[in-house]
Amino acid sequence: MSLAKLNIHQFRNINAANLTFNNKVNIIIGDNGSGKTSLLEAIYFLGLGRSFRSHLTSRIVQHDHKEFTLFSEVIQQNLTTPIGLQKSKSGQSILKINGTISTKLANLTHYLPLRLITPESSALLTGSPKNRRAFLDWGVFYHDPLFYHNWARIKRLLKQRNAALKQCKTYNDLQLWDNELCLLSDKISEQRQCYFELLTPLIKSTLNDFLPEFEFQFQFFCGWDKNNKSLAEYLHDNFLRDNQLGYTTAGPQKADIRFKIKGFPVADVLSRGQLKLFVYALQLAQGLFLNSIDKKQCIFLIDDFSSELDQNKQQILAKHITDSNAQLFITLIEPNNIDKLFTQQHSVFHVEHGQITEQLENNR
Numbered sequence: 001m002s003l004a005k006l007n008i009h010q011f012r013n014i015n016a017a018n019l020t021f022n023n024k025v026n027i028i029i030g031d032n033g034s035g036k037t038s039l040l041e042a043i044y045f046l047g048l049g050r051s052f053r054s055h056l057t058s059r060i061v062q063h064d065h066k067e068f069t070l071f072s073e074v075i076q077q078n079l080t081t082p083i084g085l086q087k088s089k090s091g092q093s094i095l096k097i098n099g100t101i102s103t104k105l106a107n108l109t110h111y112l113p114l115r116l117i118t119p120e121s122s123a124l125l126t127g128s129p130k131n132r133r134a135f136l137d138w139g140v141f142y143h144d145p146l147f148y149h150n151w152a153r154i155k156r157l158l159k160q161r162n163a164a165l166k167q168c169k170t171y172n173d174l175q176l177w178d179n180e181l182c183l184l185s186d187k188i189s190e191q192r193q194c195y196f197e198l199l200t201p202l203i204k205s206t207l208n209d210f211l212p213e214f215e216f217q218f219q220f221f222c223g224w225d226k227n228n229k230s231l232a233e234y235l236h237d238n239f240l241r242d243n244q245l246g247y248t249t250a251g252p253q254k255a256d257i258r259f260k261i262k263g264f265p266v267a268d269v270l271s272r273g274q275l276k277l278f279v280y281a282l283q284l285a286q287g288l289f290l291n292s293i294d295k296k297q298c299i300f301l302i303d304d305f306s307s308e309l310d311q312n313k314q315q316i317l318a319k320h321i322t323d324s325n326a327q328l329f330i331t332l333i334e335p336n337n338i339d340k341l342f343t344q345q346h347s348v349f350h351v352e353h354g355q356i357t358e359q360l361e362n363n364r
């Protein structure tokens with residue numbers, strides 16, 4: 001899958017842009033505040049139906065306008081799918097996929113498998129397990145078609161169970177939720193673990209190039225200690241505590257993936273630049289996995305490519321991301337070195353005060 005065309009209207013400081021992209025490497029250059037991240041944000045919005053910077057549409061719609069519009073052409077196995085999305089400040093959304101109105105923004109995720117890397121992405125390692133679960137589940141979602149259904153069902157069950165927890169007096173009152181919960185939890189954990197085990201060698205081989213000086217240990221935690229007790233036993237034994245807290249303390253909603261060096265979490269050992277490289281290795285592995293095993297093309301949005309990375313690491317990274325066969329959108333402040341970093345044919349876009357222009361090859 002690749003994004004072939006994108007028209008943007010009244011999105012942040014981009015008033016109007018009609019863009020045709022390279023199916024591999026797209027480099028976006030501009031000064032601070034020119035609109036580079038806004039362009040990535042528009043692509044992200046089209047892929048996920050939401051922004052990575054704000055939950056409020058009113059922040060995203062261009063000042064003094066009522067709505068933004070994105071129109072794109074997505075290429076999937078030689079088939080072109082037009083996708084249009086309009087969102088107004090008042091909260092209305094209109095999504096059209098292939099000319100048909102679609103009521104669910106979640107339907108977008110099937111068209112553009114996006115991975116975003118920004119200077120804040122090291123939160124994947126330094127932040128809460130929620131970030132790592134989201135990372136893992138992204139891959140399982142594309143790998144295993146049954147995952148989404150189980151995941152959505154568990155989310156609903158847990159919500160109902162937590163509401164019931166606050167009201168019930170004995171554990172027996174919860175049995176109704178827990179039979180199904182345990183069954184689905186085992187399934188989800190298996191799906192997650194299986195994906196993580198398949199992904200691990202890809203992550204390790206990328207890390208071997210990025211951070212060869214370290215030896216890493218990886219561990220998948222399913223959300224309860226399986227070797228100790230079954231989830232059913234945990235749910236039963238934790239009843240009093242869960243009842244007081246008002247939520248369920250064991251289960252797949254607590255799953256995590258742990259990365260360590262000599263027994264310490266990587267976040268406590270690596271520098272900021274090294275953490276960023278680690279995150280790149282994780283995401284790149286997912287892109288490779290998607291391409292080689294799931295036969296889908298990943299789209300990487302990389303904001304501020306060079307931040308925190310020395311020249312040598314930038315060079316290694318550029319080689320890996322171009323080799324990954326993904327479609328890339330990379331923002332940079334400094335245009336130096338582009339041709340050295342990205343040797344294969346690529347498109348360059350200049351952004352200035354929200355105006356985006358493609359720089360033709362013979363003018364570079």
Ligand SMILES: Nc1ncnc2c1ncn2[C@@H]1O[C@H](COP(=O)(O)OP(=O)(O)O)[C@@H](O)[C@H]1O
Pocket residue numbers: 011012013014030031032033034035036037038039058059060061062063
């Ligand atoms: N809703 C909006 N309407 C118009 N301009 C906006 C809106 N939101 C942010 N901006 C402006 O858009 C500009 C571009 O921001 P951004 O894309 O983050 O720049 P860059 O990534 O190139 O540094 C900023 O100057 C910001 O003030």
Ligand SMILES: [Mg+2]
Pocket residue numbers: 033036037038303
């Ligand atoms: Mg920016």
